[in-house]
Amino acid sequence: MIQLERIQRRYVTDEVETTALADIDLTIEAGEFLAIMGPSGCGKSTLLNTLGTVDRPSAGRYLFGDRDLATLDEKELAQFRGQTLGFVFQSFNLIDELTIEENVALGLAYRKNGGERRARVAGAMDKVGIAHRGRHFPHQLSGGQQQRAAIARAIVGDPRLILADEPTGNLDTENGQQVMNILAGLNAEGATIIMVTHSPSHADMAKRRIDMLDGRIVASAAHAI
Numbered sequence: 551m552i553q554l555e556r557i558q559r560r561y562v563t564d565e566v567e568t569t570a571l572a573d574i575d576l577t578i579e580a581g582e583f584l585a586i587m588g589p590s591g592c593g594k595s596t597l598l599n600t601l602g603t604v605d606r607p608s609a610g611r612y613l614f615g616d617r618d619l620a621t622l623d624e625k626e627l628a629q630f631r632g633q634t635l636g637f638v639f640q641s642f643n644l645i646d647e648l649t650i651e652e653n654v655a656l657g658l659a660y661r662k663n664g665g666e667r668r669a670r671v672a673g674a675m676d677k678v679g680i681a682h683r684g685r686h687f688p689h690q691l692s693g694g695q696q697q698r699a700a701i702a703r704a705i706v707g708d709p710r711l712i713l714a715d716e717p718t719g720n721l722d723t724e725n726g727q728q729v730m731n732i733l734a735g736l737n738a739e740g741a742t743i744i745m746v747t748h749s750p751s752h753a754d755m756a757k758r759r760i761d762m763l764d765g766r767i768v769a770s771a772a773h774a775i
């Protein structure tokens with residue numbers, strides 16, 4: 551599904567040049583559940599943002615299926631993201647002024663009509679166990695519920711690929727486990743998942759794990775499931 555070839559990402563500021571991604575070669579098959587680990591600053595988020603096309607590589611090639619994503623303009627990339635990707639973040643990133651169901655609906659492309667929108671939103675909330683929270687606002691929910699709402703927003707459009715950056719980083723053990731069970735369930739239903747985590751036990755729930763250091767992949771291991 552995905553092929554990264556010699557991907558580099560350099561950040562240049564006035565004083566310093568940082569190499570966030572040095573030379574990444576990575577192939578990801580449809581149906582994988584990949585965990586990315588490594589110390590703070592090693593490039594995990596940059597890699598995930600590059601995979602999500604919200605960050606452009608400085609060099610290298612990103613193939614998605616048989617498409618070279620460098621050939622897409624901003625509008626085409628936005629369309630690609632909307633149809634194909636779902637994002638989950640450590641800090642949930644829900645909009646405080648919107649209800650949970652309005653937040654979840656943000657994950658849908660505009661083309662859906664009212665009836666289908668409502669059905670999709672209800673289905674996604676049901677799937678993550680927050681069906682009865684639609685009219686609440688984010689601050690009225692626990693952290694675990696907020697992250698499940700964020701997952702509902704990510705999956706409401708039926709994305710093929712889910713990108714999660716430390717999705718359990720702000721959660722206690724029990725809520726973190728719930729989020730992991732939801733991700734594992736989505737993967738079992740066919741979604742490809744790429745997840746950054748600091749938790750070895752959560753990485754063990756993935757099918758494969760890569761370790762990064764200084765912008766490079768330094769180890770890769772498949773888990774026996």
Ligand SMILES: Nc1ncnc2c1ncn2[C@@H]1O[C@H](COP(=O)(O)OP(=O)(O)O)[C@@H](O)[C@H]1O
Pocket residue numbers: 561562563568569570588589590591592593594595596597
């Ligand atoms: N927008 C940016 N401008 C300059 N440097 C950045 C920017 N984003 C990330 N970096 C640098 O790139 C490196 C990798 O960052 P990041 O991908 O966020 O690491 P991780 O997610 O593994 O903690 C770090 O050295 C970080 O300081």
Ligand SMILES: [Mg+2]
Pocket residue numbers: 594595596
């Ligand atoms: Mg990060």
